[in-house]
Amino acid sequence: MTIALMWEAKAADGLGEELLRWARERRLTPEPARRETFAAPGGRVLVITWWEGADDLDAELPELPSPDSALIARPVHRWRFRQV
Known part of the structure; x- marks a missing residue:
């Protein structure tokens, strides 16, 4: 079975690129089978x-952990899905 974890955060005003860089730099051990990163308007x-x-x-x-509170506009959202 495959589990997908989704992690979503909204950057504090003007910090979208910094949040994106922060997320890309975080490493997970062990590494997942696949990982994709997306950005959306509003620093998401x-x-x-x-x-x-x-x-x-x-x-x-x-x-992924939660970034420093100064970097985000609200708490991180997390969801888990299983492949069906």
Whole structure:
């Protein structure tokens, strides 16, 4: 089974590029099978990681942390999905 973790944050005003750079620099150990990073207007950054072989949504998997509160406009949102 594959689990996808989605991490989304909104940058504080004017810090969209800094938040994007911060997210790209974060490494996960072990590395996911796949990782993609997206940016959207308003300084939003989305990172999706795919974890193969995880057997349930509660599996312990490495996740991106929350950045320093000065970098973000609101708390980070996180979602977990399982492949169906």
